[in-house]
Amino acid sequence: MKDDRLRAARRYEHRAPATRAVHAGQYPSEHNGALVVPIYQAATFERQVVLGDGYDYSRIANPTRTALEECVAALEGGTAGFAFASGMAATTTAVLALCATGGHAIIPDNVYGGTWDLFSRITARWGLDYSVVDMTDLDAVAAALRPQTALVWVETPSNPSLRVTDIAGVAALARANGSRLVVDNTFASPVLQQPLAFGADAVMHSTTKYLSGHSDVTGGVLVTADADVAETIGFHSGALGTMGQPFDSWLVLRGIKTLPMRMAQVCGSAQRIAEYLAGHSRVRRVHYPGLPGHPGHDVAKTQMSGFGGVVSFELDGTAEEAAALCARTRLFTLAVSLGSVESLIQNPARMTHCTTGGTPVVVPDSLIRLSVGLESVDDLLDDLEQALRAG
Numbered sequence: 160m161k162d163d164r165l166r167a168a169r170r171y172e173h174r175a176p177a178t179r180a181v182h183a184g185q186y187p188s189e190h191n192g193a194l195v196v197p198i199y200q201a202a203t204f205e206r207q208v209v210l211g212d213g214y215d216y217s218r219i220a221n222p223t224r225t226a227l228e229e230c231v232a233a234l235e236g237g238t239a240g241f242a243f244a245s246g247m248a249a250t251t252t253a254v255l256a257l258c259a260t261g262g263h264a265i266i267p268d269n270v271y272g273g274t275w276d277l278f279s280r281i282t283a284r285w286g287l288d289y290s291v292v293d294m295t296d297l298d299a300v301a302a303a304l305r306p307q308t309a310l311v312w313v314e315t316p317s318n319p320s321l322r323v324t325d326i327a328g329v330a331a332l333a334r335a336n337g338s339r340l341v342v343d344n345t346f347a348s349p350v351l352q353q354p355l356a357f358g359a360d361a362v363m364h365s366t367t368k369y370l371s372g373h374s375d376v377t378g379g380v381l382v383t384a385d386a387d388v389a390e391t392i393g394f395h396s397g398a399l400g401t402m403g404q405p406f407d408s409w410l411v412l413r414g415i416k417t418l419p420m421r422m423a424q425v426c427g428s429a430q431r432i433a434e435y436l437a438g439h440s441r442v443r444r445v446h447y448p449g450l451p452g453h454p455g456h457d458v459a460k461t462q463m464s465g466f467g468g469v470v471s472f473e474l475d476g477t478a479e480e481a482a483a484l485c486a487r488t489r490l491f492t493l494a495v496s497l498g499s500v501e502s503l504i505q506n507p508a509r510m511t512h513c514t515t516g517g518t519p520v521v522v523p524d525s526l527i528r529l530s531v532g533l534e535s536v537d538d539l540l541d542d543l544e545q546a547l548r549a550g
């Protein structure tokens with residue numbers, strides 16, 4: 160049962176992110192006093208009357224998932240959240256909810272591989288046209304907008320090149336055209352960037368990454384402050400069955416409690432690692448928005464409160480040397496994914512960005528992507544130094 164008095168007393172809109180991360184959406188008196196929202200591993204719920212409020216079937220709503228959805232909505236400054244089985248389930252649901260056959264969407268040239276597959280190989284078959292645009296160029300975005308453009312998709316910072324898109328700039332263009340803007344905020348997390356405040360209609364996260372933060376679950380969320388967008392996403396989630404499961408929701412909710420602390424730590428370590436790499440003779444180029452020379456640094460400063468934990472760099476060497484370096488690190492584990500407590504290393508051209516074949520942006524063979532975790536930054540720097548020296 161919802162405890163409205165407790166909810167009123169614990170409104171989190173005016174609270175800091177660290178406070179929201181621990182408490183938002185979580186009301187012990189609604190769960191027999193359990194301090195941690197239980198895992199409601201139930202498919203169906205007893206009804207007191209045939210028609211009435213409350214939970215009835217877990218595809219439509221589940222109390223553990225509701226707690227997560229309220230928590231992420233509070234973190235993003237939205238009014239409604241929706242949790243999904245994966246980031247791609249969230250993206251798919253948003254695209255099916257906001258677009259239709261005969262419509263048009265705009266996606267970034269440097270888009271996540273799974274998102275690219277969705278537009279280029281799935282929704283295109285159903286008659287959704289799309290344009291691929293360099294989102295760092297607002298004139299190119301303006302030129303690509305059409306009367307039938309229903310959706311503009313932004314990912315910032317982008318994967319794996321850490322390009323930065325001006326959210327407010329794209330939002331103004333989209334709004335003037337009557338198009339919806341959705342921002343994939345996975346790399347920043349809601350702690351560092353809140354796209355709704357810059358005019359986005361909805362925000363998407365792969366909670367597999369920073370929100371859960373422990374490499375033990377796949378999940379996704381969408382958050383909006385727009386009642387019409389909330390209505391259609393809620394309907395599509397229930398109808399499509401793309402929603403997240405109770406145990407997965409519980410894991411993400413648990414991870415979120417430490418999200419602000421984790422982000423503060425990885426931002427500090429990633430900045431030091433980016434600066435170290437930028438001064439290294441074997442490194443051709445470093446992509447990190449926290450470096451003053453990064454093309455998106457000034458825009459990032461206006462919309463992010465930190466620059467995140469992902470650093471990419473181009474080795475001054477061959478594809479083979481880059482692959483060998485990835486296999487030589489001892490603390491950075493050779494694995495795809497990001498945003499976890501463990502530091503990871505990977506070679507996008509041969510790993511995340513090879514399966515997606517036709518991704519519009521060609522990733523250099525020598526590009527290496529690091530996801531900086533919570534280990535001692537001195538140990539991480541030692542590890543990179545031994546790996547770079549040994550080549």
Ligand SMILES: *Cc1c(COP(=O)(O)O)cnc(C)c1O
Nearest residue numbers: 245246247271318345365367378
């Ligand atoms: C991982 C990721 C996704 C997809 O999320 P899954 O949970 O793997 O489905 C989407 N966008 C970005 C930026 C990602 O890193």
